[in-house]
Amino acid sequence: MKTHDLNFCYRPQFGSSNDFLYKGSYFITAPYGPYWRFMKKLCVTKLLSSSQLSRFMHIREQELENLLKYLVIFSNENKSTDLCLDLTTYTNNILCLMTMGTTIFDKDIIRCLVREFMHVGAKLSMGEVFGPLGKLDLFGYGKKLRKIVGEFDKILESFLKEHEERINNEDREGDMMDILLEVYRNPNAEVRLTRNDIKAFFLDILLAGTDTSSVAMQWAMAEIINNPIILNKLRAEIESVVGPTRLIRESDVPKMPYLQACVKEVLRLHPPAPFALRQSSDQDCKINGYDVKAHTRTLINVYAIMRDPKSWVNPEEYIPERFLVSGDEINGGDDYEDVNKMDGGDDFRYIPFGFGRRGCPGSSLALRVIHVTIGALIQCFEWKINGGDKVNMEEGSSFSVGLAKPLVCYPVTCFNPFENCL
Template identity: 50%
Template sequence: MASSFNVMFFNCIQFLISVSIISLLIVLRLIKTFTNSQATIRFPPSPPALPIIGHLHLLSTQLPKCLQTLSRRYGPLMQIRIGATTYVVVSNASVAKEILKTKDINFSSRYESGPCQYNIYKGCGFITAPYGPYWRFMKKLCATKLFAGAQLDRFNHMREQEFEKLMKSLMKCCDEGEACNLGVEVSDLMNNLTFRMTMSKKFSENGGEAKRMRMLILEIMELAAKFGANEVLGFLTNIDLFGNGKKIREAICRYDVFLEEIMKDYEDNLSNGEENNEDRDLMDIVLETYRDTNAEMKLTRNNIKNFFMELFMASVDTTSAAIQWTMAELINRPEVFKKLRDEIESVVGLKRLVKESDVPKLPYLQAIVKESLRLHPPGPIMFRECIADCKIKGFDVKARTKTLVSLYAIMRDPDSWNDPDEYLPERFLSENNIDEHNEMEMKGQDFRYLPYGGGRRGCSGAAHAHSVMHTAIGALVQCFDWKVKGGEQIDIIVGSGFAGAMAVPLTCYPITRFNPFK
C-alpha cells in the first residue's frame, strides 16, 4: 500500500516538473520572440525628445525651414513626436519617390488637422478625406468634369475680364499716386475668379457675393490658425480654452446659411426651366451629381458645402501667395525683370495685354514661374497618413503614423539642385525637353520638383493655378514698373505656420508703363 502511494506521488512530481519545464520553455520562447520582434523594428532617426512635449522645443514658427534644418542633421527620413502624435518627415526626392510612387497606396490618406471637432462638416471633406470610395469618386469628378481642360477653357473670358479689372485698379492707384497692397489686389483677383468659376450665376459686378464669401473664408481660416495648443497637447483637444472653438463653429454656420441660399437659388432656377447647358458652372455640375439617383456615390448637401469651402481655402490664398513671391523676386532683381519684359514685348508687342495663349511662346516666363514655385511652394508641407505598416528605405513606419512631406526641403536639396537657395530661372531653360519637363511637373513625377504635390493625391486644380500664375505675372510685368514703399528691396521673409506666405505685406507703387486699354 505504501509502495503504491510512493509510486503515485513520484509520478505526480514528475508530471508537475514536466509541466513546469514545458511552461518555462514556452515563456522563454515567447520572451525571445517578443524581444526579437522588438529588436527588428527599426524606426527612422529621431532627435532627443522631452517628456510630454516630445520635440516641440526643437520647432519654430517657421516650420518648413525648421524641419529642413533638422533633416540635414538626422536624415531625409526622420521621426519626430509632438505631444502624443508621432510624425515622419520626408526631405529628399528619393524618399519622396518611394512614398508617393512605390508605396503610394500606403500613403494615400490624409488626416484632418486643426480644430476639426468644431467643424459642422466633419467627415464630409474631399481634400482631407481618407482614401476610399468617396475620395475616389470626387477625384474622378474633378478630373473629368470640374477641372477638365474643356471646362477650364470655357472660363477663359472670365479670367480675361478679371485680369483687366486688376490692371485698371492698379492704374488707378498709379494715377492717384497711391501705394497698393499687391497681396490684397491679387487675393481679390483669385477670389473673384474662383467665385465666377464655381458660382457665376450668383456673381454680380459690385462683387457683393464674392466679398461676402471672402470674408467668411478668411474668418474661418484665421480662427482655425489659433488652435496650436490643442494640436500639440492631446488632452486639451476637447477643451475650448479661449472660446475659439465656439467662434469657428459660428463662422462655419454663417457660411452654411450662405451656401444654402446659393444652392436653393440654383435649384429654383432649374425647377423654373432656366438651366442653360452652354453656361454651366461648377455648382451646376455638382448639383447635377447630387440629383443623379444613379450616381455611384450619393453626395450630401454637407459634402457639397464643405467641398466649396475647401476649394476657396485651397485656391485663393495659395495662388495669390505664389504670385506675390514671384513679383517680390522680380522687383528685387531688375535684370531678371527686364529680361522677362523684353521677351513679352518681342512676342506680344505693345498693342494688347498678354494672354494665356501666349504662354507657350514665353519660355523665360515659364522658367520664372517654375523657379518661384521651387523656392516658395504655396503648400510647403504635404500631409499624409500611413494606412498600413511598411518599410521605407529600410526603416519601419507603422500604420496611422502621420507623414509630413517637406516640399520646401526637397526643392532646396543641394543633392538635387545647384545653388539651391539662389533664384536662378535659367536653370529651367537648360532642360533638354521643356515640354517633357512640363508634363512631368504637372503630373508630379519629377520628385525633385513637386510644387503641386505628387502621387494620387496631388493638387486637382494645378492646371488652373498654373495658367492664372503665368498670365497674372506676365500682365504685371508688361504693364507696370514697381517702386517699393519705404525702401529699394522687398524683404524675402517667410511668415509663420504651414502656409509659407510672405511675412510682410507686398506694398508697392505701380507705375504705368503700358496701358492696353487706350
C-alpha cells in the same frame, strides 16, 4: 511618394471633429475610398477638366482686366496699393465666378474667411501637441473656426437655392455648382452626394485656391521686383511674343519659356503648401528598413526638398534659368529647350503641387491664372516699393507661407491696354 504612395494616400484629421461643420464631407481630407475617388474623378473629368477651364476663360480674362483697370487708376493718382489684398480679391473673384457664377465676397469677408480660416486652422492643428487636451479647445480656436464656417454655410446655402430655382434656365451657362447639383439629383450616381458634400467641396476649393494662388503670385512679384535683370528679361520676352499693342493672353504662355521658368522657380522657393500631410493606411509597412505603424501621421517637408543643396545649385537663390536647360542637368545654363521638364512625373525634387494620388487637382487652373497674371502685371507696370528699393522677403506663418509684410507698391503704367477704350 512613389513605392508607398497607395499606403500614404490618406490625410490626417486635426483637432476635434466637433470643430468641422461638414464632418465627413471634406474632399481634401477625405479618406482614400469610394467618396474621395468619385470626387477626384469629377474634378478630373468635369469640374476642373481642360474643356471646363477653357469654357471659363472669358471669366479669367475679364477679372484680369478689372484688376489692371483698378491698378491704372492708382497709377494715374500716384497712389500705392497692397498687392497682397488685390491679388486675393482677384483670385477669389475668379473662383467664385467659375464655381457659383457670382462674386460673393468683399475684401473684409475675404480676409475673415480665407486668412482667418488658414490662421485658425493652423493654430488648431498645433493644438495636437497637447495630446488629449488638444480636443478641449483650450484656446478657443475651434469655436472661431466653427463661427467662420457657419457664416460661409449661410452664404452657400442661399446660392444653392438660387441655382436650384434657375435649374431649367437653358440660356444660363452652367458652372461647377450646377454640375454638382446635377450629380446630387441623380438617383443613379455612382456616389450619392449630400448637401454638405457640395458645400464642403466649395469651401475646400475656395480656401485652397484663393490663398495658395494669391500667395504664389505675391512671391512671384516680390522675387521679380527684387531682381531687375530678371524683370527686364521677362518684359523683353513678353514684348517679343505679344508685341506693343495688346495685352498678354493665356494662349501666349506656351511661347514664353522664361515666364514659365520664373513661375516654376517661385513655386520651388515658395511652395503653396510647404508641408504635405499624410497618414498611413490601416496596414503596417516598412520603409528603408524602418517599421511604420498603421495610421502614422507624416509630414513631408516639401519646402526643404525643393531647397535641398544635394539637388539644387544655390538653392536659396531665385534663378529661373535653372529651368531652361536641356538634357538631365537642372541647375544652370542658357538653353531654352525644356521648360516643361519637371512638370510632375517621378521627379520628386520638384513637387510644388504635391504628388501621387493626393496631388492638387487644381494645379492646371492655378498655373493658368498665375502665368497670365504675372505676365500682365510686368507688361503693364513698373513697380516702386513703398518705403524702399527692395521688397521685404520675410516669411509669414499659416498653412500657405506668404509674405510677413503687406506688398505695398506704387504701380507706374508703362502700357495701358485700355487707353483707346477710355
